[in-house]
Amino acid sequence: MSSTKPKSKASQPRPSPQELQQQYNRYQSELQTLASKIGELEQEAEEHNLVLSTLDEALVEEPDRKCFRLVGGVLVERTVKDVVPALKTNRDGIQKVISNLVEQYKSKDEEFENFKREYNIRPQPAS
Numbered sequence: 522m523s524s525t526k527p528k529s530k531a532s533q534p535r536p537s538p539q540e541l542q543q544q545y546n547r548y549q550s551e552l553q554t555l556a557s558k559i560g561e562l563e564q565e566a567e568e569h570n571l572v573l574s575t576l577d578e579a580l581v582e583e584p585d586r587k588c589f590r591l592v593g594g595v596l597v598e599r600t601v602k603d604v605v606p607a608l609k610t611n612r613d614g615i616q617k618v619i620s621n622l623v624e625q626y627k628s629k630d631e632e633f634e635n636f637k638r639e640y641n642i643r644p645q646p647a648s
Contacts, residue, residue: 541640548633555626562619569612576605 536544579586584602591597636642 536640541642544636545642548629548636551629552626552633555622555629559619559622559626562615562622566612566615566619569608569615573605573608573612576601576608580605 576588579588579601584600586601587598588601588604589596590599590604590607
């Protein structure tokens with residue numbers, strides 16, 4: 522009976538320093554991109570919250586009051602009672618995307634930390 526063991530990582534050749542550097546840079550770039558996108562979406566969600574807080578007063582006092590909304594680059598006239606639910610739906614969608622991106626960020630960061638630990642990588646202090 523011959524047993525076939527899967528090859529362990531120890532039996533795989535160690536990547537060259539250039540390959541390690543490229544992988545390190547790739548992780549950093551992906552994390553930076555995710556963080557940037559999260560920041561943009563958080564700002565957009567905050568803008569939605571600001572508009573909604575303003576329109577909530579109008580919704581109670583004058584639900585048929587005119588308001589304007591930018592849809593696909595076109596300014597359209599609507600009523601407050603039509604716009605508020607759409608804005609809430611958009612804001613909720615943005616918040617779901619943010620939470621998904623945060624999970625991706627955490628996962629990628631953990632992967633990056635494992636990579637650094639596996640290859641004993643420590644950033645050099647800036648000179």
